Amino acid sequence: MPELPDVEIFKKEAGKAKNAKVKSTEVKGTKVLNVSQSELKSFLEDKKIEDISRRGKHLFLKVGKNQALVMHFGMTGELQYAKNGDNAPDYAQCVFNMENEDALYYISKRKLGRIDVAEDIDEYIKKSGLGPDAMQISKEEFLEKLKNSNSGIKSFLMDQSLISGIGNIYSDEILFQSKLNPRFKAKKLSSQQAEELYDQMMHVLETAIEKQADVSRFPDSFLLPHRKEGNKCPRCNGEIQKISVSGRTGYYCPDCQQSNQ
């Protein structure tokens, strides 16, 4: 699930714990911890969740001046807030019990996500080499980065050090809406194409968040509800094709995503 729009929804979920104090932390799967259990406990317990922020696919639950509990969701992570009495969902790796008896569940099936602590959020972001958030980056900076890239446009969008938040799924959608071939070189885009790409990136991400990152609610004109080899392109009725890019499987319509002029 978790690319920028999904994590934005998790941010809202975590917002339900705002101003609540963490009473205890239960670790069920050590695999997802980047810190020791004792460190996590002393960092968090008896602290108030002051605020939640997001940078790309990373979520920060602020508990001190610049300190935060950091969450990354890997491929199958989720965050759920539960009112007192609800029982732990399947695959909960970490449970944060609040003083008011509510609980925040960090869920991960494949355990590829990570929980970490940051003594200084900005420092942490710098150290992780995260580029600007895809929804915060200015058009000027985006165009500049495009020009300086030697990669294909899909790889460019998925490179977290350039822009953070976009992954395999949403890069497919953004390229589809921009009518661009995933392998087209980023620096070869005309300025018109580049601006269109920026606008579509914002539009796709905004729409996805508005629809709760739930593909079944996406407009039919989007690729994602049709994202499967052999399906019909919702725009030109062409046949959706599968390709391999940067080690991931991408989908696009070869008929209307050509990029040549």
Added chain:
DNA sequence: CATAATGTTTAAGA
């Protein structure tokens, strides 16, 4: 049973 899966990291090849 084999295969693919929304992510990141690391090593190796071009």
Added chain:
DNA sequence: GTCTTAAACATTAT
């Protein structure tokens, strides 16, 4: 140095 590919991670779903 840049970019791409493959493998590894760990597990579920098809």
